[in-house]
Amino acid sequence: MKYTLSFTLNGREVDVLVKPNDTLLDVLREKLQVLSPKRGCDTGDCGACTVLLDGEPVRSCLTIAMTAAGREVKTIEAFTSRDGKLHPLQEAFHEHGATQCGFCTPGMLLSSISLLEKNPKPSRDEIVEAISGNLCRCGAYLEVIEAIEAVANGEGKE
Amino acid sequence: MKNMQYFAPRGVDEALDYLAEYGEKATVLAGGTDLVPRVNYYELLPDIILYVGGIGTDYIREEDGKLAIGAGTTWSSLITNPFVKARARVLAEAAAKGGCTAIRNAATIGGNIVNASPAADLVAALLALDAEVVIRSAKGKRTAALEGFFTGPGATVLDPDELVTEIRVPFVKGNGVFLKLGRRRAMTLSVVNTAVRIRLEGTVCKEARIAVGSMGPTPIRCVEAEKVVTGQPVDPALLDTCAETAITETSPVDDKRASAWYRKKAGRNLVRRALVLAAGIEG
Numbered sequence: 001m002k003y004t005l006s007f008t009l010n011g012r013e014v015d016v017l018v019k020p021n022d023t024l025l026d027v028l029r030e031k032l033q034v035l036s037p038k039r040g041c042d043t044g045d046c047g048a049c050t051v052l053l054d055g056e057p058v059r060s061c062l063t064i065a066m067t068a069a070g071r072e073v074k075t076i077e078a079f080t081s082r083d084g085k086l087h088p089l090q091e092a093f094h095e096h097g098a099t100q101c102g103f104c105t106p107g108m109l110l111s112s113i114s115l116l117e118k119n120p121k122p123s124r125d126e127i128v129e130a131i132s133g134n135l136c137r138c139g140a141y142l143e144v145i146e147a148i149e150a151v152a153n154g155e156g157k158e
Numbered sequence: 159m160k161n162m163q164y165f166a167p168r169g170v171d172e173a174l175d176y177l178a179e180y181g182e183k184a185t186v187l188a189g190g191t192d193l194v195p196r197v198n199y200y201e202l203l204p205d206i207i208l209y210v211g212g213i214g215t216d217y218i219r220e221e222d223g224k225l226a227i228g229a230g231t232t233w234s235s236l237i238t239n240p241f242v243k244a245r246a247r248v249l250a251e252a253a254a255k256g257g258c259t260a261i262r263n264a265a266t267i268g269g270n271i272v273n274a275s276p277a278a279d280l281v282a283a284l285l286a287l288d289a290e291v292v293i294r295s296a297k298g299k300r301t302a303a304l305e306g307f308f309t310g311p312g313a314t315v316l317d318p319d320e321l322v323t324e325i326r327v328p329f330v331k332g333n334g335v336f337l338k339l340g341r342r343r344a345m346t347l348s349v350v351n352t353a354v355r356i357r358l359e360g361t362v363c364k365e366a367r368i369a370v371g372s373m374g375p376t377p378i379r380c381v382e383a384e385k386v387v388t389g390q391p392v393d394p395a396l397l398d399t400c401a402e403t404a405i406t407e408t409s410p411v412d413d414k415r416a417s418a419w420y421r422k423k424a425g426r427n428l429v430r431r432a433l434v435l436a437a438g439i440e441g
Contacts, residue, residue, distance in 0.1 A: 020164035043195040132344030133258020
């Protein structure tokens, strides 16, 4: 059976036909062509598919799409303004070389954004904990941590 | 392709009506962190997905001398909730060591119980806290001790028309400790976990609970080991014997995370370390 799913995606109301076993990741990537959440493992281990659901990071690959009905979903696109101005964390990731292949970056950024929204001055341990569910195969963890620390310390670009 | 259906009831009674009607055909979905990987890899193709995230079981309150935790409460809520911190800190500690933020934002306490993994971290903590589960169906309601709820890996005493709606944790005394050994620190299932609770009067142990996970077909409460310490003055030698005894009550298997041999060795040390910490002695 197919159902009409309605939710808010990056501030815009969307309606889409989905199957009960479609995940939010399936719907974002394959039906709505939002390609920033990546399909890494489809088991919740890698974090590349992380999105914000009602403001909190979740695995879109573990979220049955229908459960997002009426809720607010944000991908990294929500944090870049229309004129192309990047989020301070995106700037900092760029400055510090925190992206190598870039596959983990959207998820890594959303985990980082969520951390700093709740805890603007995190300790290094808190940063490590916040990104512990986002695997980076290039191993750019130190650069990611530095980038987050830089924004927390107000060293980001204006 | 089969004609899979999806229902999202808006209350417990409505959910129970669906279960009464569809029973085994309905697969209950809560946070999805254990269930959805199996759906994604076609190990499980449900006829009906019954989503219980919207039935109002996300709550934590104090009630009749107990902590009443709705089955739909997320691990993240357990970590931050002041009632849990005050009354059942060991449960918050166990929750904090599971998965990562994004997993804990979705995963529920009820899901961790009903999924019935021998490695379930919250279950070890709940066993140390003498927790009970409230089980409801359209026909009625019963309460069962968590100990005895599990009948094997992935198997419980639940009937197909039943739903775990609440977990009750009595206001127990004593010092609780949860420790987990995984293959790494984050995003890892337990190779061994343990939760212990010890109530001391002076140096004498008046009450003890010792639970271990990933050490047999179900999470295990080590009652013989509890007897070893109860009524005794606590010292390092006694805790050695206690930890040894706990491991004799387990039956771990070799799997991809660790061998049974390793689990026994590491499990003994983990239990001992937890006992030392809970008793607050020099180990």
